[in-house]
Amino acid sequence: MEVEDALKLVGEFGRCQIFLCILLAVVLQLYVATEVVLIAILGVTPPYHWVYDPLTTSGGHNASEEQRHLHFEGNFTSISSEWSLVDAQAYKVSAASSIFFGGVLVGVVSFGQLSDQFGRKWVYVTGLALDIVFSLVNAMSPSFPVFLGTRFMVGVMNGGMSLVAFVLLNECIGATYWALVGSLSSLCFALGIAQFALIGFFVRWWRLLALVVNVQGAAILLLSLWIPESPRWLYAQGRLQDARDALLLLGRLNRSKPKPFALTPRQKDSGASRSKILSICRSAVLRRRTLLMMWAWFVCSLVYYGLTLSTGDLGGNIYFNLALSGLAEVPAYPLCMYLINHKSCGRRRTLCGFLSLGGVSCLIIMAAPGQRGWWSSQTFSLLGKLCISAAFNIVYIYTSELYPTTVRSLGMGVCSMFSRFGGIIAPFVPALRSVWWVLPYVVFGSSGVTAGLLSLLLPETLNCPLPQTLSDLQVSTYHCLEEEESCLLREDAAQAEPGMGAEVSSEEEEEL
Structure with a gap:
């Protein structure tokens, strides 16, 4: 008996899997979202003006010179007010966002390979623990260089452990529930953005805000110590007894009494290294899928974070704008979940539709300058955010179904790595307004349409059996x-x- 059949005996989505879903798809995503968009509030510049103080030079000279001092107003603090990141120094705020996504890039690649080699659970737990430690140090940074360094390490741990947690959760539940759990994860990430905006509204000191958001992470860490290892990973490694024990543990926690079973040994892949990138490069099928998905992930990250981190450009209350940006994604996930499971749409056509519609929405903004009401740039910006959020949700689900178990975490890590390049570039795209006010939306729109059309070259995976190995x-x-x-x-x-x-x-x- 293979692991997929054994999982049906012990329960594909019982009590234990529901607990894992709440922990890894709900609560963890709420925490991950706060770390990702942290700079959206911490990097806001309060109202300020320059104060000129005349100073008389020493050394007997009668000439005087003026020295400027910054005076910040408002009822909140940020890294901009802490280290005077304004005017010529304002680019450092965007650099802090880019450095975080640079860390995420390193994390998704390294953690993907580590989890394929050492297992999902302990790589995830270790990454979460280090994420909390570096986040605490980041909140107490004595200088901006230290803030950047610790922000990079938070990105490494946050990106790596969240990817492994997603793979671990999927490998503990039945494949028929992957779309549901993936959509729930993305939905909770969007709610995490709104949750962070709410916390930031009440906690106006940036250091305290950075500390408060880690309380949630500490609670998740304690609960994560008791979760089981992935039975699919154990089975793919040839550890049949450990895989059987993990399945029986799921059965006991589900309060089910399965019939006695034995797992059938699988032949190892010939000439393929299970945990190396060369395994993907050698396979023509995986190589084609990887190149197409890398571009889709890159575009999703570029447009998603570009629209999210530029919420301050909408004007008005920054906390309301950030919460609205997160809540605008909510309708996308139930619609997305319905379409990807409908036989007439499936994964491929739905991904193409949302990417293309999101790109077109950004391009339409060029025809709505200064308009109000439903035909306004804000309306189409939020529509583009809704569509790209749905596409981002689909690529997570779709990619996990395109790769076999032996390289699934690595494959997702490689694709996710390219999405982080989009995240690195995203904070600087809004600055293209200085060249032409619609240029950022031209970049977002054209990339979305091209990614949508290229996704039609991928195979459909709806109701297809999941591959375990490269063979x-x-x-x-x-x-x-x-x-x-x-x-x-x-x-x-x-x-x-x-x-x-x-x-x-x-x-x-x-x-x-």
Whole structure:
């Protein structure tokens, strides 16, 4: 018996999986979101003006010179007011965001390989613990260089451990629930943005705000010590007894009494290294999928964080704008979850639709300068945020289904790595307004449309069996295509006339 069949015996989504879902898909994502968008509040510049103090030079000279002093107003503090990051120094705030995403880039690649080699659970738990430690040091930074350094390390741990947690959760539940859990994770990330805006509204001192958000992370860490290891990873490693014990633990926690079972040993991949990037490069199927998904991930990150981190440009209350930016994503996830599971849409067409519509929404902003009401730049900006959020949710689910278990975490890490390049560039794209006010939206719109069209070259994975090893890829893809074509033939035969339907069906079946 393979691990997929054994998981059905112990329960694909029982009490234990519901707890893991709440912990890793709900509470953890609320915490991760606060760390990702932390600079959206910490980097806001309070109202300020320059105060000129005349000073008389020493040394007997009668000449005098003026020295400027910054005076900040408002009822909150930020890193801008702490270290005077204004005017010529204002670029350092965007640099802090880019450095964080640079750390995330390092984290998703390194943690992906580490979790493929040493297991999901302890790599995730270690990363979460270090994430909290570096976040605390970041909140108490005595200087801006120290803030940048610790911000980079927070990005490494935050990006790496959240990726491994997503893989761990998916590998502990039935594959039919992956889309549901993935959509729930993305939904809670959006709610985490709104939650952070609410916390920031009441906590106006930036150091205290950076400390308060880690209380949630500490509680998650304590609960994470008791979660099981991924049975799919153990099975892919050939540790059959450990995989069986992990499955039985899930069964006990689910309060189910499965029949006795034994896991069937699997043959190792010939000539493929299970935990190295070369495994992906050697496979023509994986190489094609990886290149296409890397561009999709890059565009999703570029547009998503570009629109999120520029909420201050909307004018008005920064806390309200940030909360609205997060809440605008909420309708995307139930709609996305419905479409990707509908046979007429699936993963591929839904991803293409949301990426293209998000890009078109950003391009329409060029035709709505200064407009008010529903035909305004704010309306289409939020529509673009909704569409790109749905696309971001789909690429997580879609990518995890395109890779076999032996390199799934690594494959997602490679694709996620390229998305972080988008995150690194995103804080600087709004600065293109100084060249032409619509140029940022031209960048967002054109990249979204191209990514949407290229996604049509990917295979459909809806209702397809998940590959366990590299050798399963060709077989899995063949059976999935065969099943899809058979379903289409049956539908055509049912819609045709009785006599003609039987004749067409038999001819097509002979060709297959």
